[in-house]
Amino acid sequence: MFLLLTLAATSIVGTLIPQNEDPAAYVQAYGDFVFRLFSTLGIFDMYHSWWFQSLLLLLTANIVVCSIDRLSATRNILFVKNPSFNVSKFRGLKNKETFDDDRSPEQLRKLYLPYFERVFRHSHLENTDKGFCLFGEKGCWTRLGVYTVHLSVILLLVGGLIGSIFGFDGFVNIPEGEAVTSDPGVWLVCMGFIVMIIGCYITFFMSHQQFCVEVVEKSNYSRIIVSGKANKNKLGVHFSIFGFGAVLVTYFGVNYLPGLHSYGSV
Secondary structure, eight states, X not given: OHHHHHHHXXXXXXXXXXXXXXXXXXXXXXXXXXXXXXXHHTGGGGGXXXXXXXXXXXXXXXXXXXXXXXXXHXXXXXXXXXXXXXXXXXXXXXXXXXXXXXXXXXXXXXXXXHHHHHHOSEEEEEEETTEEEEXXXXXXXXXXXXXXHHHHHHHHHHHHHHHHHHOOXXXXXXXXXXXXXXXXXXXXXXXXXXXXXXXXXXXXXOOOEEEEEEEEEOSSSEEEEEEXXXXXXXXXXXXXXXXXXXXHHHHHOOXXXXXXXXXXXX
8 A cells, every 4th residue: 555655646746747858947947956856866757767666666566465465365265176055144145036836846956956067167955954955156266356457457567667667758750651669568558458457347247156046845835045145246146146036937937836925035
């Protein structure tokens, strides 16, 4: 945070104070003493100064170290072979969809299990006293979204650093149909912006989701409860639960019994 604030403050200074102007203009504007002080500190060519380049380098190293430090925990989520599911946690969730079916839990198990195995990256079947629970997990790779954003920032910083060290400003007459490139880091900056757009989309609009379909045997029918949770985007999860329940109803059909409540929220 300190590095970010420092870079922000120095960038404001570099914006307020014109860069690479004629020395006489600086002397007239700030006086001889301030001109000499600012000139020594590299304020008049701040983005090429050694200390500004050092700030960029330190911030890049800081992001890399933080990403590596957090990557170990994310790796345990991404590459786990058998993720754990806790039925009680799903039962305590508020966002649920429920409907009833006159088929037995065993009949529904034969329908739902192949679907879960096909749709979800990880699926798990757990028997209960009065039926069964099916768990499914998808989108765990979206946890890499934050690292994609980190990578984009690194590309932007490295591109800016390369441009600061090896780039130059100048004037040149360019014949029609020809081009001149003066900033070797600009392609990294462009790539950084593209990667940042992708990373922001993954981070803010996608999530790691877990679903649970619990089938409970009643006197002469089965009650089906669909619930789910995610690491972020809670509103989107609510619509995902509703949509997943709708898929089960549409794809497998529901044999309603007279007098039972229809498909809806609980």
